[in-house]
Amino acid sequence: MKITDLSFVSRGEHGTNWDVPPTDDYVAACTRGDEMAVEYMQYLRLNPGAKGSNVLGAIIGDARPEDNRGYLVGFLGTVERMTCEALMYRDPVQDLINTRALYARAEAEQDIALVA
Template sequence: MSKTFPTRRRYRQASLEARETLLPFVSRRPGRPQADYWQMPAAHPDYAADCAYGRECGAHFVQWLKDNPGYCGQSLLARITRDIDFRKPEQRGYRVGFFNYLEAMLTLAARKVDVFEHVDELHRQQQAQIKRKNMENRAVRKIEKK
């Protein structure tokens, strides 16, 4: 395994976009309005090396989430998966390493919480946000009628 890993770092910066583009697999491309969330180097002939590189990128992603907890739920993982070209078999090692690392971290985190109790709390929070928004909208409509 001779592939060089991205430099390990913290991800606290001023803006969300600045933070995201510090991830080793996120880059800006000319002619594209938003960042490309899955830019990997050319595949290595050694599948294990590509898996290791993908794991390392997964660790960078997890560190990013750890350093930016306020952005949890902002669909960064969705943007990453949107930009992965799953039709490229030569990139399979990167994907396998990346997602297997995320699964390992999810398993570690899940051991520390009652998963269904946690999701129920998220459901309650969402319902409270909806109720608040509806109340605010009613108040605005009352003001507008006057």
């Protein structure tokens, strides 16, 4: 699955990671935002290599909440709920420690390769 497979991502001349139609129906937009979040989470599940690549940042960076606030409320609410559920099984502090150690090892290996 590619990021462009997400229904709310468009590519082309003016590609964006948040392509949603304007609406005055807040409830419908919230519902659609929930669905979009599930798509995004499924994308992450099927693409574990995307971990840490800031896909979520790119999506939020393209979102325009002033035009379509309901979409964003539904999207972020679902991402937050699913994150909370996942954190029942992970320790975020330990994860940060592990991530920093991983980066430090990679940097040390790169320094060794540059010397060799």
